[in-house]
Amino acid sequence: MAVTAEVELLYPIPGLSERALEIQGRARRFVDDVLIPREEEAERRGGILPDEEIAEVKHEAIAASLNGGLHSPQHGGQGWTRTEWALVEEQWGRSTNAISWHVPNAYNVWDHASEAQAERYLRPALKGELRDAYAVTERDAGSDPSRIKATAERTDAGFRINGEKWFVTSGDVASVLIVMANVIEGGSPLPTLFVVDKGLPGIETIDDPDFTHTYPDRHPTILFSDVEVGPDDVIGGVGGGDDLQRDWFSEERLGIAARGVGSMWRLLEETVDWATGREQGGSRIFDYQGVSFPLADSAADAAAGRLLTFQVAAMIDAGGDPKLAHHKASMAKLFVSESAWRCADRCVQAFGGRGYMRSNVAERFLRELRVDRIWEGTSEIQRLIIARGLERRGVERILH
Ligand SMILES: Cc1cc2nc3c(=O)[nH]c(=O)nc-3n(C[C@H](O)[C@H](O)[C@H](O)COP(=O)(O)OP(=O)(O)OC[C@H]3O[C@@H](n4cnc5c(N)ncnc54)[C@H](O)[C@@H]3O)c2cc1C
Structure with missing residues (x-):
């Protein structure tokens, strides 16, 4: 498995703080050490890990202070910025089978909870005691x-x-x-x-x-x-339901984009590793452009999608216009969800017959990434939102 254990960021996104890089490193180690090793077992067991393993994932997540990322420390969360949160979501995206769902968390609408609601539901959720x-x-x-x-x-x-x-x-x-x-x-x-x-x-x-x-x-x-x-x-x-729903969509759509970027990162790592080692017809299969060019296209998608995703996160952190952020989060979700699924399809092809086995990471991503084009608003709905943004906010504000 081509998983990089070292925490190394050669060309960090401009403006990332030391704190953000430290959080990213912590999440990355957690994904490599706690989530990825459990994927195949989760797949074999229909997604349901044994209770003691779930307890271990929760325990390790809390010990690494990765629970309740965006929620306030007062409620038992971490109080991350949107950029810090997106860096962690990107790491969750590197793993399959949604084992990261066991990391204690709660929906963002709880920010509007009364003290009594927070005490009864939010604090226990962030401790992993309820969902x-x-x-x-x-x-x-x-x-x-x-x-x-x-x-x-x-x-x-x-x-x-x-x-x-x-x-x-x-x-x-x-x-x-x-x-x-x-x-x-x-x-x-x-x-x-x-x-x-x-x-x-x-x-x-x-x-x-x-x-x-x-x-x-x-x-x-x-x-x-x-x-x-x-x-x-x-x-x-x-x-107040519609306003809260819009906030929820902006956050979830940005989360889908961040996770999709992480999925492409993992897919490309595993597939390049395989394709540079596999020989057929007297050559490494990576030396056939039919294999390597689709991976090159996905690398370009992953790098572009990452920049867009973190631009939206930085804009939210800087207090940018929430309506503009809503349009831009749609653009990030549309671009990344479509390109991540295409990336998984290309990686399955590069793995050949092995790519059709459920033990193969590309096979799992191919199934898992499909729903990102449907939930939190389908790709067609994202296009509608972007098109409305072009008309109402102007082309330059949507693009830059
Ligand atoms: C696994 C899964 C988990 C989910 N989890 C939740 C959840 O926790 N909570 C929750 O509330 N919902 C959840 N959803 C629902 C999800 O948000 C909806 O499925 C999604 O918004 C699409 O709605 P729909 O399925 O009714 O499709 P429809 O709205 O019927 O759309 C069918 C097709 O028509 C297209 N279409 C519809 N309207 C337009 C239009 N105006 N212009 C162009 N094309 C259009 C769509 O893009 C799509 O291709 C989940 C869905 C799935 C599959």
Whole structure:
């Protein structure tokens, strides 16, 4: 396995602090020592590692202070900048089977949590004691979340939630669900996020389909029938759901870009290592341009995608216009998710028959990277957002 153990950054991204490089080095060692060695076992076991291994991953992550990266130290997180966080996400992207999901963390909407919500859910999540899940998508509301039908009717005791949520990642292991539902007031729907304890009566998993990747958590369909929550179980205020959702998308899309760059890094390392050692027809296969040129194209994609990703992160850290950051995060997600999957496909080809084996890193990435072109907004939706940005913010602001 061509994994570089030494922490070495020959030409760091301009402006990276000593602190950022130290965090990156710590995450890199964790990925090399704790995550990558467990990938094949996770794949063989359908994504589910034994409990003691999961406990070990959590323990090592907390010992290396890699839990809750963007969350504040006051809540048990690390208080990283967006750039520091993206450097760590890039490292997570170098590993397969989403074993990094065991690193204790929580969704960014918890930044808007009340002290009581933080105490009950956020702090335990960052210690690895509970998991959360985020439920927006419905049968008839995917790319267009304004079509959601879930409702939260006001009652004397708070709200009564009804609806059906699809693709709830980690809905099988989460003990708290962040649920988007419309509060109907004055005849107009107010999209609102609710903190819903999964143990409440009226919550039922009605489907649990298999998906392409072999990951630790599932993506069930969850039905909410007359689920009663209190008046304080709103997060971000009644009607604040769309704004929080936009923040979530910007962060998750940048995370997908950072992880995709990391995936290409690992894919190219492993594949160049293989192709320079493998001989067929009297030559190293790397000496056939049919093998090496596609890898060269992916190297150019990886380097360009990395610069774009870290430009967006730096812009957010500098307090740049969040709307512009939203467009640019879409551009990074689109470019990297499309090029990372193409890279995995090229690497499978370079490995030949071995590239079709589940024990091969390129085979796993080929399956795993496909969903990055779909979730957190499909590639087509990213193009819509970028096109709108060209018109509303101007070409120069989108490009530079
Ligand atoms: C594994 C997995 C995990 C997920 N996890 C979560 C989760 O945790 N929480 C959650 O809320 N959701 C989750 N999702 C849902 C995900 O965000 C949606 O699948 C995604 O937004 C696309 O919605 P859809 O599947 O309904 O497709 P649709 O919206 O029906 O789109 C189908 C096709 O039509 C295209 N299309 C749609 N509208 C347009 C348009 N205006 N212009 C051009 N083309 C268009 C799309 O690009 C796509 O190619 C997950 C999905 C998957 C697969």
